[in-house]
Amino acid sequence: MVPDDTPSTDDTPSDDGIASVDAPATDTSEPASNDFLAPGDDAPAELVDVLVYGLVGGIAGSVLSFVPFATVLGGAVAGYLCGGRPADALKTGTVAGVVMTLPFAAVVAFLLFFLGIAGAPAEFGIVALLVVGLAATYTLGSGIVGGYLGHYLRGRL
Known part of the structure; x- marks a missing residue:
């Protein structure tokens, strides 16, 4: 005898001795989204929010x-504060990285100005600009990584 593979809708045992249970109905009217994000977090952030945060x-x-x-x-x-989509978090992290780079660049420019007046060799200025470029790259890159991590944490906390 071939077992019947059709699902039964009652809770009575079938021929193999296992009771069948109806699966709960699922509501598919809303689009699927991350359960950890608050409502509206998957909407794109406005430019003003990106700049302010x-x-x-x-x-x-x-x-x-x-x-x-x-x-x-x-x-x-x-x-974390911006919310929105991951791309918005990357933009916000970029803005934060630029803002964090400005004080460092201003101090180095100030020091180079006074060292230039004091007669420092030109090679010192070239090395200093290289150091400023590397530091700005580090600061900007880690600000972007931090923006993404903040968005991730917003979805988990």
Whole structure:
């Protein structure tokens, strides 16, 4: 005898001795989204939000500059506050990274100006510009990474 593979709708045991249970009905009227994000978090952020929260994250990263990986923390603050989509978090982290780079670049430019007046060799200026470029790349990159991590944490916390 071939077992019957058709699903039964009652809770009576079938021929093989296992009771069948109806599966709960699922509502498919809403689009699927991440259960961890608040309603509206998957909507794109406005440009004003990206700039404001990027500025806040950049200031937070600059204030916390004595803490290791403060640039990541500043980007994370910006990405967490902004919400929106992951691309918005990357933009906000970029703004935070630029804001965190500005004080460093201003101090180095100020020092190079006074060293130039004092008669420092040109090679020193070239090396200093290389150092500023590497530091700006590190700060900007870690701000972007922090923005993404902040967005991820917003979805989990």
